[in-house]
Amino acid sequence: MDLYIYYRVGTAQAISLFGKIKGVQAMLQARLGIAGALKRRPGEQDGLQTWMEIYPDIPPAQADAFSRTLAQALADCGAADLISGERHVEQFEDVAPCA
Template identity: 40%
Template sequence: MDCYVYFKTPEEKSAAVIAEVALLQQRLHALCPELQQAGMALQRRPELKQGLITWMEIYHQVPDNFEALLRSALQHVDFPELQYAERHAEYFVDVVVCA
């Protein structure tokens, strides 16, 4: 299962967002070391909309208790100060497609 978390921030807060996501990912890795091997990433939309950037955190192969781990890790970062809109997490599972 993979987790995708998206949120928006004003463009001028980009450097702070990147720093906070780095701290968040370090904290998640401390709570769940296997996440580092599976992969974590941060992406953003290439365009701005009304001065806002849409960000996407990506966490591959998360454990079933990832939502609780993420809540715990978020207590150690300052996202509420940076966000324009609430964080949204969505989970997806791989589908095997036979040819």
Template identity: 40%
Template sequence: MTDLYVYYKLRSGDAAALAPRVRAMQAQLGAACQLKQRPEARDGLLTWMEVYPSVPGGFDARLEQAALNAGLAAFIQGPRRLEIFTDLTPCA
């Protein structure tokens, strides 16, 4: 299976405006997901992570388009970084 992890930075003051946009985007995608943040801000910036476990092939393109449609870039400082992980063969 493939899991996607997307992380980015935002100003602490933008969290209240960005959270509903991310949640609405995630609901529209219809995938199991999580929204997490690092426990502390650094230099006034929070780090958030969206987690999408067990997604089908091509989901990353859908996610990128959904983020554009939701206008997330207006609140994000720097890039929105995508990491893709796949399961290893289980131990015997």
């Protein structure tokens, strides 16, 4: 399973949020062995940037633990205070070929 999480951040909060998210991702990789990526849509609109966190190849057996650990880490570091609006979480899985 792959997780794609996108949200908006004010340009003034971007540097602070970047450090927090990269810290969370480093912890997730060290603790659970899942490396994340952080992307940003080019440009901004109304002083907001759109960011996306990507967490590929989460083993199904680790999915619940990963989601809980991620949510707790984000709460602990105060990332939600720097995000404008909601974090949108989407799950995708590989398409299995038909037999």
